Each structure stands twice: as C-alpha cells, then as structure tokens.
Amino acid sequence: METTFTFRKSFSHFVFTVLAVFFAVFGMTGKGYGQTKSYATWTPNSGRIQIGLFNGGGVTDAGNAAIADDTYATITSQRTVLLAGGDGWLQLKYPTAQAANAISFIKVSELAESGLGLNLGQLLGAPNDIIIADLYQNANNGSTTADEGTRIAGLNIETSFVRDNNGDLYLAIAAPQNTIPYNGVRIRLTFPPEVNVASTISMRVHHALPLLWHFMWISNLHRCR
Numbered sequence: 056m057e058t059t060f061t062f063r064k065s066f067s068h069f070v071f072t073v074l075a076v077f078f079a080v081f082g083m084t085g086k087g088y089g090q091t092k093s094y095a096t097w098t099p100n101s102g103r104i105q106i107g108l109f110n111g112g113g114v115t116d117a118g119n120a121a122i123a124d125d126t127y128a129t130i131t132s133q134r135t136v137l138l139a140g141g142d143g144w145l146q147l148k149y150p151t152a153q154a155a156n157a158i159s160f161i162k163v164s165e166l167a168e169s170g171l172g173l174n175l176g177q178l179l180g181a182p183n184d185i186i187i188a189d190l191y192q193n194a195n196n197g198s199t200t201a202d203e204g205t206r207i208a209g210l211n212i213e214t215s216f217v218r219d220n221n222g223d224l225y226l227a228i229a230a231p232q233n234t235i236p237y238n239g240v241r242i243r244l245t246f247p248p249e250v251n252v253a254s255t256i257s258m259r260v261h262h263a264l265p266l267l268w269h270f271m272w273i274s275n276l277h278r279c280r
Contacts, residue, residue, distance in 0.1 A: 124262070161225060166257070
C-alpha cells in the first residue's frame, strides 16, 4: 500500500506534519521497511558567484559530497568591508529522478565562521537567509556546465536545519508546490542581506538523500531554532 503526503503549509508545519503522520502510521522504530537508500551519488557541479570586485568563496573537494560516508565538500562564502567577495555553490545529483514534492535532506556539519563575529546559532535558525536553494531536472553525471541540467523555475523553495537523534545535522530542502520530478539540488551559501561585516562562513556537505526513505530510517528529527 502506498502512502501519499500532500503539503500545503509553511515549512515549519511541513516538517512536523510529516513526522506526526509517519509516526502515527509506522511508529517510532526507525526501521527502513525494506526501502533502498537513494543517495545523490552522481558527480556534483560546483562554483562561485562573485560579489563586487574581489574574489572570495567557493567549493573544495566537491566530489566528496557524492560519497555516502563522512567525507565532505566544503562550501565557503566571504565578504570584505566593501561588501565584496563571493558565494560558493554546490549541486548534488541523484541517478534517478525524485518525486516532485520530495524533500531532499543534505547531511552537513556546523557552520564555521572567521573574521568579525556572527551569531551562528541565529543563522541556523534562519536558513532561508544564508541558503539559496534550487532544484534541477535532467541533470547528468558529470561536472561540466552541460551536466547541470535545467533549473526548475518559479518554485517557492524553503529550507530548514534539523537534527536526528544521533545529533547529526541535516539541511532540508522542500518545494511543496513543485510538480516536476527533479534529480539535482543546488545550494548556495551566502550572507544575510543586512550583514555588513568582513567575515567568512563555511559549511561541510557530506551527502544528500530524499525524504521517501529518510523518515523511515531516522527515528526522530528536531528542527534547529
């Protein structure tokens, strides 16, 4: 029997509604129920978006984010006192298309910051201020521009940081009203528009996987505030 979830509320309600329905149906066993884990294992794309006149930001070891273990890529965003610098972006890709409204969970590590101090806890509580996310269709297994696929335009994408019972941190990417299957998830690390400091923030990205098995595998999730 197939269970279908329909989401129409804001993402904070979105996450907890899924949890409530899932636990009511399956209980809090954390079992996989025979489902195959579907990691984003195709070669990622990555790059940087320049801000102003100076170089800064980017991605290192992008290929590590396609390996389903604790190796990682690192995304960096940088600003100078002249509001110049750059944002790194990383696109993870699934070998098969995911359901249009599936949530992608990207395992990440804590944000790191250097320079003039930022409130990292506050940034975790407002991920839409520091993460710009997009979904792509028809992405290919490779790192060239042609392999990026086609961005799905017009989506209202919401993000949230959540933790499982093991304390692992995930970035959840959701587009509840999307109607187009996707196999690429791009995240750009940036600064909130009101931040006017010389600083660098970075985030380690381990791997990505979709909701369809993830809520059956993790026994509980907690939204970061």
